[in-house]
Amino acid sequence: MAFTLEQLRGFVAVAEELHFGRAAERLSMTQPPLSRQIQKLERVVGAQLLERDNRRVGLTAAGEVFLVEARRLLTLADGAPELARRVSSGSSGVLRIGFTAASAYGVLGRLLDDLGAALPDVDVDLAEMVTREQVAGLLAEEIDLGLARPPFDAERFGSRLLHRESLLVAAPLGHRLLALDRPVTAADLAGEPVVMHSPTQARYFYDLVVGFVPAASENAVHTVSQVLTMLWLVAAGRGIAFVPESAAGLTIAGVGLVRLETPVREPVELHLLWARESKNPALWRALDVLADGQALS
Known part of the structure; x- marks a missing residue:
């Protein structure tokens, strides 16, 4: 047997008013059914929650603890319909x-x-x-x-x-490609060692690069999946790499960037x-x- 929300609301009202009459008036009900609600609640909980006599009503130690949880449960219950509506509408x-x-x-x-x-x-x-x-x-x-x-x-x-976005060529600072006063072409990259995209973990970039620079996969000296790792290897002088333009925001020391000439200016x-x-x-x-x-x- 479980307690009901009506019993919780009755208990909270009595606990806050410390008077059955005022609590019943607040709940728009008479005092006898409110008293029965509290008695049923105490039986379900298995503990006396209120001390009452002809002169006063007070909370027991168990009642003080239960009041905190009762308020929490009522807040959750009262908010549940609005939350459900918000979730249903996608706003939560x-x-x-x-x-x-x-x-x-x-x-x-x-x-x-x-x-x-x-x-x-x-x-x-x-x-x-x-x-x-x-x-x-x-x-x-x-x-x-x-x-x-x-x-x-x-x-x-x-x-x-x-x-x-554009596709860029990353090269170590001082590399001849960075001195060109124009975008780099596939012909400029002949024989260059390449830090290449993984054909399995980074298939999109692998296919994109090979489509523009067919020799890139043949000249691969390392195959990795993450752009940051590529740039670190370029900084270490291991080869050039092909990275999206947004990677310029990483500003890795020792690495310069130049745009790769492509049929579409922003192919990525x-x-x-x-x-x-x-x-x-x-x-x-x-x-x-x-x-x-x-x-x-």
């Missing part, structure tokens, strides 16, 4: 976002600012994932929204272009990605916000 709840490491260099911060300003009651959980991990996470409902690289399965996923794409069958209302509100927000560029 949790949004789980997966992002690639490279997307964190500027884009992610602006996106979070837009969401925080428009949906302050939505909690955002972040998880760093490469694109293939994001795809798996979306299908398993482990994340709600991804910041990922194309291509995507259009039947399973919705996507929206979030950001475009970052997309918002979500499962079409998602049932999280916060996702759909977030997509509305980001459609109009400053994060999209």
